[in-house]
Amino acid sequence: MRETHLPEARLRAEKGRTVLQWRQYADACEKADWMEIRIQKAKPPAPDLRKMMVPLGPVAVFGASNFPFAYSTAGGDTACAFAAGCPVVLKAHPAHPETSLQVAELIQQALKKHDCPASLFIHLHDPSFELSRLLVTHPLLKAVGFTGSLTGGRQLFNWAAERPEPIPVFAEMGSINPVFLLPGKLAASATETAQLLAASITLGTGQFCTNPGLMIGIRGEELYDFMFTLKEEIDKVNEAPMLHEGISSAYTHKKNVALAETGMETLAIGRVNASLAMPKGLPEIALVSAKKFINSEVLKEEVFGPYSLLVECDNEEEMYQVARSLHGQLTASVFGTDEEIKNAVNLMDAIQQICGRFILNGVPTGVEVSRAMQHGGPYPASTDSRFTSVGADGIKRFARPVCYQNWPDALLPDELKESNPLGLWRLEE
């Protein structure tokens, strides 16, 4: 089954990642730190108070287009919802319905094996807009997980907010993942930095939500050195397959819209491969001045694929203005020497305010599955910057606290019993 043009290496990586997620969430369930258990024993007249997380209720998960495994049917959202104790209604992504169905069957087998009701996981195929609306507005649904476009995510958010009983929507949407290039660092390693970025921009034909779609540098010799190597590197990258028709045509379209903005120049372009069948994507790097960039909303939109825009600033003050003009991002990266970073107080502060993950001297692609990971960021990177969609803390999205007051030990849930029979992590005061 090859509905999507997933190269073998990425297929393996994605499957491995999916398994890793389930293992980490299972481990998190054993420790239950996500449950935020707080115990305050009775101190008369104050009563015994014991708080823990309980499931929010049934969760609608929308399969992602670009990750048929790790962010879809048995992806992070489904694993987190199950870990929190919530049933899942999964809407298969129309780009890989057969893959989704096969994965759903595996989930059903696993439920059966563990004597869980089959209704804990419902798999829906209908790609219609109407089904999405019905799901999000259904009174029994209590939360929504989504990875995809800004338009799609915002629509789900709006429907959920307009309900008689509003529910949370965790939509991970667009991000251009800005990379700030400070001159001292480029003076020391323009070539290596350009090589790193060229590889990150074209990794997986650019089909990662953490793809570095924006680079910001300060006009000068170091930046020209960087540009020279970047061009050299990109020029030799071949046009490559993309996952499916939808992603490929959206890439070309969005790229052309961006390139049509005034002041845009092409800096580098990959090797056309006419013999390669569609869907495919041709790497491209554009160049624009900071002034043009700051005033263009179009240039701040994600172009999903192997594309990046280099913004040339006159000085660090202008770089700061670029940072201030950006919307929320999943990640932001800075290449700088320790000295440069220490001195750029305002710039670093402005960058921290717009991102969920803040990287020094590294590229944003590569998202570790870890409790220390934050995958999410201020709007529009995600609809709720207070939560992550990668790592065990993602479980918290689908749970809410309940405080048990004055319960006799025998009647308390096991999680809260005095003897801690499940061996959970608890905070006792």
Place this chain on the structure above:
Amino acid sequence: MRETHLPEARLRAEKGRTVLQWRQYADACEKADWMEIRIQKAKPPAPDLRKMMVPLGPVAVFGASNFPFAYSTAGGDTACAFAAGCPVVLKAHPAHPETSLQVAELIQQALKKHDCPASLFIHLHDPSFELSRLLVTHPLLKAVGFTGSLTGGRQLFNWAAERPEPIPVFAEMGSINPVFLLPGKLAASATETAQLLAASITLGTGQFCTNPGLMIGIRGEELYDFMFTLKEEIDKVNEAPMLHEGISSAYTHKKNVALAETGMETLAIGRVNASLAMPKGLPEIALVSAKKFINSEVLKEEVFGPYSLLVECDNEEEMYQVARSLHGQLTASVFGTDEEIKNAVNLMDAIQQICGRFILNGVPTGVEVSRAMQHGGPYPASTDSRFTSVGADGIKRFARPVCYQNWPDALLPDELKESNPLGLWRLEE
């Protein structure tokens, strides 16, 4: 200054509570468990990842009508926002503008004493609808805290959701705090239970968001015994001052609307005190059948004051149906023997699903300021059931995680440095 008719005892209690909150939030800041620090040291090729909470940004806090101190100018929302590192724009409640101004001046003095900029706290007086809208829709505002009516809270929520960049609104709104009375418990202690509830219903002239506005019992001798004592107790409670005109007239109006529903009877009524000046509130208990209650939306609305409705069920199944018909609540209480609670599996499950705090054999009034407290609940008790507005976990409402990737130790925020110079609680993996 006595803008509001706050009896001395309550004034002292409320001031004490306000101080207690600030102390607990200060303590929470020292430990910083709310920061959810997660450290994963570099395991090449995996990079060093360190996650902590950072402030969301400026927070708008709306002073509450019923708590001039503990839920207003220097109340829990302000303390939590400051603890998270967020500036506060406070909108004074029109019922106590002078109190609010004096408290605001104390905050300004404290800021000055600690060399903090005065702009960390802005105090606004304008009671207009338009100011509320401007605040919630202001692009620099990043979150909203509110305690008040469902209509008011939902309006703020809607404005926030319709923004180009939606922001979270933490509105604590109506709750009728149902109390389920199981027959075995009443058979053993109908009198004590009725005395407890009568005191809870009339405490502070019923002006607490955790006031028990609904009791549900099963027709029978035990319930009649309970009703007899409840009537006896309420009949001797005097009509008493309420905080201000607005609360008092809303109480009388909402009570009359409820009493006008078909099938409603008055079970007990307090002692009229004609010589007492307005604003005041007369205690009253009404009685209705489960069938009428289940089908009435009006009877499920909060009547803020010393009023409660007793719902008579034919049997436990009908009591379960009542529980299923309820909206989200701050609290729910059950009076039952251990045996009864163990056996009422479906009922207990249905109750847990609608409440934030679940009390056994106790009344809901009295909200401890503690990490183990949950003050919040499924909609419409609050707009976001995943957070509390009482206790140090309330700080989490105003913060979001940022992951620092690949930072040299010297450049990391102190909270994340390898030597843990601030001595914070951290999870290292």
